[in-house]
Amino acid sequence: MARIADVARAAGVSASTVSYVLSGRRRISAETRERVLQAVRDLGYTPNAAAGALAAGRTRTIGLVAPHCEDLTAAIIQQFVHTIMEVARGRDHDVLLIDPAAGSAALRRVIDSHLVDGVILMDTDETDQRAATLEESGVPAVVLGTPEGTDLPCVDLDFAAAAALAVSHLAAQGSAGVALMSPPELVGPPGKGYARHAVSGFTAAPGPPRTVRVCEPTWPGVEAWLSSVSHDLDRLTGVVVQHEAALPPLLGLLRRHHRDDVTVVPICPSAIARQLESPLDHVEIPVAEMARTAAETLFRQLTHAGHATSHLFEPHLVRAS
């Protein structure tokens, strides 16, 4: 494989000139540049990443801690990962996976060995050790979620507002009693911020009587959940669902029990709402936008070395078309 010296020789210039042509960090005469680029093409030269990283002190790689899940949520995560990779590639960076199960140690190892220039941490807890580790390490980083006690830039949907929006949508339809179906991640410690935020937004919003219950994402789990909330409320007419994986069983069971008086408003990505048994009005989780924002917030730190800011997305209601 050709090295930079080979290209330099072929083009009749020095190695540094080749480097500058390729990086564009120096003015090079048009003729010289053309000769160099021709030599690069002729020899099929591709710079050695390790050598570049060693010399320049940056790897052009970002680390990504993505959670591992077994249900419909996996599709969301993938969307996220994919979008982040898109942004990264657009800036000539690569993406290294960091094991979410390995916690702070994995982060420390990857950072200390200088494998990455920055990190995106998904799926943070309310008190997230990894976020603390990240902050203390000093690498550029962005977290998804709203962990407490960190100054790292966060990106998240405003889940309190999202739940409130769902309630007001149901209230406007004249709902008599509304239940929030929360994911098991609500219960901690450590709990997930988004679950807790949704509960507070749900509870605080004006409207009909309400109840909140956690649900297992299985058919029997949803069946049990339904009977619980039916006890909690005089009359159940609306369900706010913050638990994608439970949606197919919920819709199936409501239909089976002929409960078409119950309106379901999920808080979920539109891609998931579209795959359901019946199209539903929903509060959208703008996954791609959030991922893009997270990635761009990271790159802002990598390039301008400027301070990055958090971004809390406003929820929007998407009507079933």
Add this chain to the structure above:
Amino acid sequence: MARIADVARAAGVSASTVSYVLSGRRRISAETRERVLQAVRDLGYTPNAAAGALAAGRTRTIGLVAPHCEDLTAAIIQQFVHTIMEVARGRDHDVLLIDPAAGSAALRRVIDSHLVDGVILMDTDETDQRAATLEESGVPAVVLGTPEGTDLPCVDLDFAAAAALAVSHLAAQGSAGVALMSPPELVGPPGKGYARHAVSGFTAAPGPPRTVRVCEPTWPGVEAWLSSVSHDLDRLTGVVVQHEAALPPLLGLLRRHHRDDVTVVPICPSAIARQLESPLDHVEIPVAEMARTAAETLFRQLTHAGHATSHLFEPHLVRAS
């Protein structure tokens, strides 16, 4: 951050000794090793990955091309990715994501810049350009699926046998007419090998009358599919499903139409079969085992530099418990 020279100084040895202690590639006296390790701990030394990669000519990183999907299949992919990462970490390697949408060019770039020591390519077509690129590049690699015209080691489930097994299971129950629900990926070019293999195994197996149709993974899509196959067959009593995302709508619609005379046998991971409306006998896709095998096949090439062999998994029927 401490460098190897700092550790060497602190331990009163040379840098090479530190390197050897850490790599274990040379016998070191117990006392020296202890002193070195102590210094490593004291200074919090972590070797610089780029420097190591440059000097040793290997990155301890493997590349992974994982497909991007929007439905239930995403959970399978994640399981795969997660298992591969587990194996990689067990061998002190990291995993770099390679954009599946960027085709051969992405592979070439990653390989030519020596970002990775080997590659795992998922979701190959029957005639896969990327597999060809990979083979020609000469890097250690493993592909999932059975692309034609490559000598790269392949890992896959024997989908022909899997479909045949599903048919024989239905035949044993006295099924009168069986339909295969194929994924849209059946139609090419380029088509997916697994879809084509399933069709041939399905068709060739002895048993009741059969029909094969492709299905869109939506409720209307499945509705349309059901009416097509009902025309094809005198009497539909069994469905072999090679299309995870279509399972929830299929089960929902069969129930809605009170077709409990129809038995559904999916070819899918057990994790997915378990999340369904009703537990189903299914032909298992052993995702974790396949991922593990793929990763280990790659590492066999990385370490022994020996020739790796393909692995076609025998299908097994898993009964709903």
Add this chain to the structure above:
DNA sequence: TTGAAAGCGTTACCAC
């Protein structure tokens, strides 16, 4: 059992 030193292939500073 250990050390010295020559690379590995870039980048970027300092000259010209």
Add this chain to the structure above:
DNA sequence: GTGGTAACGCTTTCAA
């Protein structure tokens, strides 16, 4: 506008 060259931090051969 271009070239020389010293890093970057490690691995590994050669010598002792």
